Amino acid sequence: MAPVVIRHLNKTFDEVHAVNDVNLSIRDKEFVVLVGPSGCGKTTTLRMVAGLESVTSGDILIGEKLVNNLPPMDRDIAMVFQNYALYPHMSVYDNMAFGLKMRKFDRPEIAKRVQEAAAILGIEGLLQRKPRQLSGGQRQRVALGRAIVRHPQVFLFDEPLSNLDAKLRVQMRVEIKKLHDRLGTTAIYVTHDQVEAMTLGDRVVVMKDGFVQQVGEPLDLYNQPANRFVAGFIGSPAMNFATVNVSEANGALWAANEGMRIKVPAQIAGRVGRYVGQTSILGIRPEDLRIASSADPADLSFDAVVEVVEPLGSEILLDMAVGPAMMVAAVEPTVRAKVRDRLRLAVNPERLHFFDSTTEAAI
Amino acid sequence: MIEGAKWKRWVFFYIPLSAFIFSLLFPFYWMAVTTVRPDSELYRPWMAPNYAPFWTSHPTWEHVTSLLEETLFSTWMWNTMFIAIIATLISLFCGLLAGYALSRLKFRFAGSLGTGIFVTYLVPQTLLFIPLADIIRNFHLGDTPWALILTYPTFLIPFCTWLLMGYFKAIPRELEECARIDGASRFKAMVYIIFPIAVPGILSAGIFAFTLSWNEFIYALVFLSSPDEKTVPVGVTSELIRGDVFYWGELMAGALLGSIPVAFVYSFFVEHYVAGLTGSVKG
Numbered sequence: 160m161a162p163v164v165i166r167h168l169n170k171t172f173d174e175v176h177a178v179n180d181v182n183l184s185i186r187d188k189e190f191v192v193l194v195g196p197s198g199c200g201k202t203t204t205l206r207m208v209a210g211l212e213s214v215t216s217g218d219i220l221i222g223e224k225l226v227n228n229l230p231p232m233d234r235d236i237a238m239v240f241q242n243y244a245l246y247p248h249m250s251v252y253d254n255m256a257f258g259l260k261m262r263k264f265d266r267p268e269i270a271k272r273v274q275e276a277a278a279i280l281g282i283e284g285l286l287q288r289k290p291r292q293l294s295g296g297q298r299q300r301v302a303l304g305r306a307i308v309r310h311p312q313v314f315l316f317d318e319p320l321s322n323l324d325a326k327l328r329v330q331m332r333v334e335i336k337k338l339h340d341r342l343g344t345t346a347i348y349v350t351h352d353q354v355e356a357m358t359l360g361d362r363v364v365v366m367k368d369g370f371v372q373q374v375g376e377p378l379d380l381y382n383q384p385a386n387r388f389v390a391g392f393i394g395s396p397a398m399n400f401a402t403v404n405v406s407e408a409n410g411a412l413w414a415a416n417e418g419m420r421i422k423v424p425a426q427i428a429g430r431v432g433r434y435v436g437q438t439s440i441l442g443i444r445p446e447d448l449r450i451a452s453s454a455d456p457a458d459l460s461f462d463a464v465v466e467v468v469e470p471l472g473s474e475i476l477l478d479m480a481v482g483p484a485m486m487v488a489a490v491e492p493t494v495r496a497k498v499r500d501r502l503r504l505a506v507n508p509e510r511l512h513f514f515d516s517t518t519e520a521a522i
Numbered sequence: 523m524i525e526g527a528k529w530k531r532w533v534f535f536y537i538p539l540s541a542f543i544f545s546l547l548f549p550f551y552w553m554a555v556t557t558v559r560p561d562s563e564l565y566r567p568w569m570a571p572n573y574a575p576f577w578t579s580h581p582t583w584e585h586v587t588s589l590l591e592e593t594l595f596s597t598w599m600w601n602t603m604f605i606a607i608i609a610t611l612i613s614l615f616c617g618l619l620a621g622y623a624l625s626r627l628k629f630r631f632a633g634s635l636g637t638g639i640f641v642t643y644l645v646p647q648t649l650l651f652i653p654l655a656d657i658i659r660n661f662h663l664g665d666t667p668w669a670l671i672l673t674y675p676t677f678l679i680p681f682c683t684w685l686l687m688g689y690f691k692a693i694p695r696e697l698e699e700c701a702r703i704d705g706a707s708r709f710k711a712m713v714y715i716i717f718p719i720a721v722p723g724i725l726s727a728g729i730f731a732f733t734l735s736w737n738e739f740i741y742a743l744v745f746l747s748s749p750d751e752k753t754v755p756v757g758v759t760s761e762l763i764r765g766d767v768f769y770w771g772e773l774m775a776g777a778l779l780g781s782i783p784v785a786f787v788y789s790f791f792v793e794h795y796v797a798g799l800t801g802s803v804k805g
Contacts, residue, residue: 209699209703210702210703211699211702211703230702230707231699231702231703232702232703232704232705232706232707234703236703237703237704238699238700238703240696240699240700241696242694242696244694244696244697244699244700246697246700246701246715246719247697247719248718248719257701257704257706257714258703258704258705261701261704261705261706261710262705305700305704309704309705
């Protein structure tokens, strides 16, 4: 158990600048998730912490010790790989014991620790099997077991659930969370799945093109995304974006385009004010749109035509045309909407997001 | 399996397969039957009324016993075995390390070095034996087993290196990375994780190297001259063909006995060997 500090970390492969000035301070016992689309540098960052990639520049400290030039074996970490990386020629027991054997633990201690880990993960009955005789979920458990027997300072997870089917993924996600609560080991977890990131992370680091976009607690990322990328990446279905012209009329700010004309709420008008006469990007989450009732003011609603209806059970997703743009609204399952219906949608004025149209930073 | 009419199965499967098996096995049959035919039958003119080239009614072991008692065949067998095993071990050892390094380590010229090693394998032995003969003479190794033990690796190492390189590349990198995080040095990860998984590939390389050295002819012919230093292929052809007299019975007995060790090695490892060539790593 140890804090991990990453300072001005860079990695270049020939021409490609894969990781660009990443700074991150991970507290002891914290579960941090690195999330982003493929090629965003999250796995490279993790591999540099593991010692599997050399550091181009910057510092990595594990437990206040600079580890830049330490080989992986001396960093006191454990890593779980996407393809499990179980040693195919060894039994489950030997797979889990390998790290302890390499570190010259004596036999009774190895047996005790392997049994302990197997009990935690519910794989006591599989210890004599070979990896090829296991199902995907069981292999994943063995890979976790192999990581926890060593009681390392830091766990590193590299998309550990990507190879599992959807149902098993949800189940293992919960188990990883429980495991972390129980062991309290500092963990860095890499995934491209924002749901995994939101559910597992104490804090989430969103990356894109080698740059950190935003670091924060899951709900902070959801409620106050730092830029358009984070806003679109976090949340499912993704946030709707529309380019709007900002204008001032009748003592209020208005955001308008061909399909809508919305009054900017007073509490954010101050920040949006300097965009008067310019364009800006308006972001509305699908769950912040609802079917307008007669009580809704006209300046916080707009017309939309239903193009696709996706009933999910707990809610219905409506893909709708708003002027030239497309928007998704997540509405109550009781709404009876059909394709080509014209509906009036109301927005939640407190949950409007505005982004600069050139820098894409949140306004 | 071929689907459809019965005749299709015969035309495209059974008949070609039988022809293939027949043409493969016939030389062995010919060796065996010539070995046990008495001289009187072997040298009977083809127009004689009782001429029967494919069968014998008086099988005899006289060729085998004369091969073993009157020639140095058992010495040749021992020489060949000794040379083949040592040359194979040396080549496997070097091939393992070189193959691993070329497939896994990042260093300058790794790619061109790999190609360079492959190119040396393409240089024909019929050219290479001339400079090698000079080297052998300078080191005073002529007419000793070491002349072959040290020259066979010139073509065995490139061969083993390339076969193993391909095999190592097929093993997921994560296995090794995981081992290194688990506390193994690169060398230990190689020995405890990569080599055990690569056993089928290592066995195939070993079998191939063994067979190549067992059957090698040119170097053995050039570098060895005393009868009691010779290997089986050279000994049999040089001592059992005197001028224009072919001792067919002994020749074939020698060929038959000489192919037994190789056949034995192949049959023993056949499963690993196939897995090695198809490069299947099961996770």
